[in-house]
Amino acid sequence: MMMKPSGHFEALVAAYADDLYRYAYWLCRDCHQAEDLVQETLLRSWRGFGSVRAADAVKAWLLTTLRREFLRTVMPGERPQLLSLDDEDGPLAEADLPHYLPCMDDEIDVRRALERLPPPYREVLILQVYFGYSTTELAAIVGATEAAVANRLLRARKALALEQAADPANPPQAVVIPLKRRQQGGRR
Amino acid sequence: MNCADARRAALIDPQRLPLEAREHIQACAACREEFGGWLRKDAALLQAVRSTQRDGLAERLVLAHRLQQRRRSFAFVAAAGLTAVGVGLVIRSLGNGQPLIGGELVAFANLPKSELPALTASRVEELRKARGIGADANSVGGSGVRIYTAKWCAICKQAKTYLNSHGIAFDESDIETEKGLQAYTDAGGGDGIPLLLVSNKRVVGFSEQAYDAVLRCPMSRRRADASG
Numbered sequence: 282m283m284m285k286p287s288g289h290f291e292a293l294v295a296a297y298a299d300d301l302y303r304y305a306y307w308l309c310r311d312c313h314q315a316e317d318l319v320q321e322t323l324l325r326s327w328r329g330f331g332s333v334r335a336a337d338a339v340k341a342w343l344l345t346t347l348r349r350e351f352l353r354t355v356m357p358g359e360r361p362q363l364l365s366l367d368d369e370d371g372p373l374a375e376a377d378l379p380h381y382l383p384c385m386d387d388e389i390d391v392r393r394a395l396e397r398l399p400p401p402y403r404e405v406l407i408l409q410v411y412f413g414y415s416t417t418e419l420a421a422i423v424g425a426t427e428a429a430v431a432n433r434l435l436r437a438r439k440a441l442a443l444e445q446a447a448d449p450a451n452p453p454q455a456v457v458i459p460l461k462r463r464q465q466g467g468r469r
Numbered sequence: 470m471n472c473a474d475a476r477r478a479a480l481i482d483p484q485r486l487p488l489e490a491r492e493h494i495q496a497c498a499a500c501r502e503e504f505g506g507w508l509r510k511d512a513a514l515l516q517a518v519r520s521t522q523r524d525g526l527a528e529r530l531v532l533a534h535r536l537q538q539r540r541r542s543f544a545f546v547a548a549a550g551l552t553a554v555g556v557g558l559v560i561r562s563l564g565n566g567q568p569l570i571g572g573e574l575v576a577f578a579n580l581p582k583s584e585l586p587a588l589t590a591s592r593v594e595e596l597r598k599a600r601g602i603g604a605d606a607n608s609v610g611g612s613g614v615r616i617y618t619a620k621w622c623a624i625c626k627q628a629k630t631y632l633n634s635h636g637i638a639f640d641e642s643d644i645e646t647e648k649g650l651q652a653y654t655d656a657g658g659g660d661g662i663p664l665l666l667v668s669n670k671r672v673v674g675f676s677e678q679a680y681d682a683v684l685r686c687p688m689s690r691r692r693a694d695a696s697g
Contacts, residue, residue, distance in 0.1 A: 290531065290534045291527075291531050294527045294530045294531055294534075295527060298526055298527050298530055299522065299523075299526070299527075302521070302522070302523050302526055303518050303519070303521045303522075306521050306523075307518065307521070312523060315523070316523055316526060316529070319526070319530065320529075320530055320533050323530060323534070324533065324534060324537060327534070391510070391513040391514050391516075391517045392517040392520075395514065395517060395518075406514065407514075407518055409482065410511050410514045410515050410518065411514075411515055411518040411519070413484070415482065415485060416481065416482060431481045431482075434480070434481045434482065435477065435480045435481050438480045438507070438510075439480070441510075441514075
């Protein structure tokens, strides 16, 4: 799809508004702020569409613009909150790698756990799982190295697992079962 | 690749596993089961994000865009209007009360003149819009001097008396006639009468000093022609 510089704003809204809102909501977790972010992003971006051709590039560009707008308006002076402190810590050790828990499949639990995730983890996880970006593309959007993004994703899934395991709605024995299975299965 | 490496790869991006990790997961029952679990968890994550919606978002965004466009249009028109007023003021100050429309500025301010009747003024406005301002401002006729007058205008009579008394040949247009009014409009008229055109000079109103200044060259030339 190619966007005309002075083309149809309605088409732009129809194509991207919902996705932008999802990203915005999970960035700030406030529906009103998220809507303001989407509106500001689309209105600002509207003037600069002449140089953007492919639909994928449009979406990535809009997400980047929205993220910048978020940092500028919602979190002025608090940019480090979207930078993971673990970026420089290197990859997780084998013992720190989380295991899958059966209780993680429930959508409500996932949503609750997602809300409690630190912003840098939540952001990359959503960009990957929902928008389907690779670590290379994520690195360009969030302005980090691929290694840092990979580390954030790994830690995000670990944090998610811990959040879900700590959720009182989940049975505590669920944490134990896969570990036993792991010990029985052994390493290859 | 061992279980830990495969799991690490799966935790980073379950949808884009490296070939080695895929092979390991296919061969290892424990990893296969866990990997299937992570994929299901991602599916649950996807569903959780997808369920994040805002009713009426698109309508509000389109409305906001339209309002912004209207504000921009209004701002543009206002800016253009202010610019035009500014330019007009500059021109007026340069011309000492004489608008610069289709003719050279003549520096005589506030000469005695007759204002146009309201009906005539509105007709001039209509003609301006229809024909363009000052469309034929420099058309002064064969005599080189043209004056736009009305029969009821006492100042026009003074102007004509001046021209006659100085032996200046001139063409006259009565703005009370349709043709005369059109010519008056084309000449950039509208501020009052008499309007005198000499070559590319224009004088609105009448005073002997103004006419002396404007007609000096043509008069000299005429006198020289007459004597020659």
